[in-house]
Structures are given as structure tokens and as C-alpha cells.
Amino acid sequence: MRFIFLSLNLLLFITSLLIPQDAPEDYKIAVSEIYLSDPFIFADETDSTYYMYGSGGNGTVMCYASKDLKYWSDRFIVYRFRESHWAGPKAPSWAAEVHKYKGRYYLFTTSDDGKPMGKNIRGEDYPRRATQIYVADSPRGPFRDFTDNKPHTPEGWPCLDGTLWIEHGKPYLVFCHEWTQIMDGTIDAVKLPKNLGVPVKKSFVLFKASEAPYVKESPPDPKKEYVTDGCFLFRTKTGRLGMLWSSWKEGKYVLMAAYSESGRLRGPWKQDRELLFEENGGHGMLFTTFDGKLMLSMHYVDPGDARPRRKPIFIEADDSGDRLVLKKEGLIIK
Template sequence: MNKSTLALALTLASSLLAPSSQAQTLLSKNFSADPSPHYFKGKYYVYATDDQNNSGNKWDSTSWRLLTSSDLKQWEDKGPFLPATVFKWAAAGANAWAPEAMEYKGKYYFFAPVNQTQIGLAVSDSPDGPFVDALGKPLVDKARDANAGDEPIDPAVFMDADKRIYMYFGTRVPKVVELAPDMRGTVGPIRDVAVSGFPAASKPYGEAPFLHQHKGVYYFSFSTGWPGQIVYATGKSPLGPFSYKGVLIDYLKISTNHHAILEQDGKTLLFYHDNMLPGGGSHKRSILVQEIRYDADGNMLR
């Protein structure tokens, strides 16, 4: 099967199985999860957890995976492009969980949770790598930093219009910390993110925080747990507080729900993972993308 035929087959298959009214595209025939999507140098990049090479029984991958595309339809799976061993301070066999990336002042930064207790920062001159440890120590460390929470994992980075950069992370209680302008550390304390107005039937925050802005409104979205829905709340500041608005992705038939949103060329693109490939499941996930829209009141629609 050639690449064009495979891409069409994957797109059609995912559309038939979709719980949404919008067409979906499956990014790879290999297992990957926890997407971090970006548009760098005229190309789409998705940094991901490498489910293809885990045991299938745990989230025990030790590398991160990279997927790229020029048109959101044809995707190249570049495989495991970065091992957790890039961080020499990390414990031997450290797990490589949901990553994040950003371009800043001509450099490409890679935010990487390891050991379930630390977030590392790597840097490169190219979005493809090679990446090297930027600090020689963790950016966030549960044992070192006050209010780092139960698990400093799932980093998501947002740059506001004033160029201040915020990193969101954590399980059970969402956290946010400002990053230094030189990307050499953090500024000020780690804060809790306040979200109010949960419906009585809804679970509270669980993991996988994400922030994006649309028409001046800050959208804070996250998973409600294990299993969980992806829900979202809105606010007037990247620091919150945020008010609950609704569900973006309902419960899946796997134990995690993790997403990210990329606004590019007038489109809002939702990336997330699900069980879409033969042999898949809670530890062998697959990444999809679809376009979403907003109604007149700013509600997100799939």
C-alpha cells in the first residue's frame, strides 16, 4: 500500500468511527499519544509520547516520538527522535510522558516530564532536533519546588501578547508558573489554577491542562481524570480564574483523555488520542486531528 492510499484509508476509517460531526485524520499507523502540535517553518509538527515502544502494559516508554506534515493530510512518522537519557540527571530508565514544545527567539524548546516527578527542558536550533539539555537540572522538581503538586507532568506552554510565558502542568490540582524571559528557569511561585462552576455530575480537574486564546478570551481545557472527559473553561487572564463552559471530548473507551489545540491559518485544530488501531488500548493509543469551530457565544463545537 503506497503512502497516499494508506493516508486515505486511515482518514476514512477514523471518520467512520468518529463520535464527532467533523472529519478526523489519523496521523500514523504506529502508536503514539499525548499530542503537542505546532506550526514551525511552514510545517506541522506533533511531538508525542512513544506508545509504539512501550510494554503495552504500562505507560513506560523511554523516548518521545515526532510526526510531521505539510498539509495535515499526509503525515510522516519520524519515530522515537529523543530519548529521556538526554537528561543526565534523570533516573535510569526514566519514563517519557506527555511532552510540549515552543519556538522562542529562534530556538526550539522541548518540555519533558520524566520520573513523574520532574519536568526537563531541552533546546535545539531546529524543530527536528537534535535537542540537548538546556539547564543541566530539572525546570520543575517535586522534591525541590514548593507547590509542585502530586505529579508535575503534562506541561503546556502559552505565550501571552505581552510576551510573558506560562507553563501549566500537574495532576488533581492544576498548576501554573511563569517562565523566565531567558528560558533559564521560572519566575515567582507555582500557583494553583482556579476553575469554578463545575456541574454537579462532572468530575473536577484530573490532568492534561491546556491554554489557548480565541478572540481575546482565554480557554483553559483539561481532562477530568481516569477515565475523563476533556472539558473547558474561560477567563479574562492566563492566570484565571476560569469558569466552566462545557465538554469538548466525551469519555473514551480507554483510561486517558489528552488533547491540544492549534490555531493556524484561521482554523482551530483539535489534536487528541484514542484507541483507533488494531491491538490498541489504554497503553497503545493513536493521535487524530480534526477542525473545530466556535458558535456566536464562543462555545467550542466539534
């Protein structure tokens, strides 16, 4: 019995050496060890915890939790696709994000049933893909369907990366209409009911992917794909309405911003000529830390990795002027 007790203590001691000593007791996974696309941070003030959602698959939406953005919990399930779900019980989940609205938590995520809906101008199939919203009483879930198994993006369109924007108290879904159908992808918006149910209004286009500042073709090539990804809206401290979005430039994933010239969601929108990040990083969003720092969360690919894969990175940003900038000497967590 004494031998078992000593062995157990030795095992606990060795384990403690393997875990970084500044890691919180329940948050032992360094952010550098996490591989994740489209990392979205929900900073929940009710429990001073950061929740990180992203893209995954196999019929679940997963989440990590952290107290300091450096060390994270194991993943846990916040939503499980039902057998009867329109995308199936093993559906993928892309670009999951959570917003608090009228005291409840709403999960936005994109799914795909793998079945073609039609063909584009190049004769290629485009998939049935849509964003749907789910509700819960906690950012930890469990989230549930409240729209009778109906997605929120327009029927017949392949759509993804839906996000929430509130303008004058009215909720809108902002989303990407994929290039897979229309070639020149767009970012669109549609007014939501007050309960965030399925829209009854028609959507409207905000801008096209070919408006990216680096696109040289004019008019755009009708058979070339122009990608819209990862829309996220914000206001600068001066009140200017902006949007983060991503696309591809010469084979690299990039992050950029557009700004509404009217200050309203309907625009017109003008692209910032200077990209925010152009070295294989993007799908960004903004959040504020519990000590008041504005941070950009996005995924990036470190070319120095032995097996380069998408990882989360958090970069301090500055929105005090008329445009968002990344702080040159600011905090970076990766």
C-alpha cells in the same frame, strides 16, 4: 544480471501497490496506523511541515512529521536522555510538546525516575515526577538541557503536562499538580524567567479537579482521586482566555474547557458546563493548519478496534464566539 534487474523492478512495483498512492513519497504511515497518547502538533511555517510529539519511553523523545496530517514519516529521535539525567537514561517521556519562543524551539516533557517521594493520605507512594524544558534550533532537534539538569516544576511535587503561556510578553509554565500527592489535583502556573530557565517565583493555583462540571460531591471526598491532565491555553477570536484540560468521568477519559473571568491567567476560572468530548478522548491542544483551519488534536480510543488503544485524531474547531466548539460538519482526520 537481467534476472536481478527484473526482480528488483517487480519488488518496487509490488511495494508501490502496498503504499497508498496519495501518500507523499516520504510520508507513508497513515495516521490511522499510529498509536500515540497526548499528540501535540507543532505546525512549522518555515518548512510547511507538521511535527507530532506525544508520550513514549525508554530514554528518548520521538517525533513524526507530515505535510498533510494524513500521512506521516517514520518516528525519529529529537531528544535522548543522558546517563546523568535526574530521571535516568531510560526515563519515560510524557506529553511532549514544542513551542517556538524568541526564534528558538523549546521542548516541554514530563519524566519520572520511578522513586517514591512520599505518601498521600491513603498511604500510597507518590513518585518523583516533573516537567523540564529543553532547547534546540529546529523542531527536529536535537534538543539539549540548558538548566543544569534541573526540572521546572516545584521540587517535592509530582507534576506533569507542563505547557507554555505568554501573557503581556511574560512567559509562564502552566502544569498539573498530580492527585497522587494531594488527591484533589490542581492546575497551577508559575512565572518563568525570560530565557525559560528554572522558575524563581512561587507557583499559584488556577483551579482544582473537583471543580469539573460533572463532580457531584461537595465538599470533595478527601480520599478520592480527582485528576487534572493535559492543560492547554488559548484565546477565542473575541479575546476570551480559555483552557483545555482532561480528567475521568465514570471511567471514561473526557475533554473540557474552563474560561478566565478576568481574561488573565490568574483567573478566577469558571468551568464550561458542556464537555467538549466525553467518549474516551482527551488531552487536547489546538493548532492552525497551513490553509487556515483551527484544529483540535487529541488522543481517543476507538471501541471498534480489535485492540482498543490510544490514537491521534484531529477535529476542526470554531473559536469565533466566546467559547470553543467543535464543528459538527467540520474536517475530521483520524
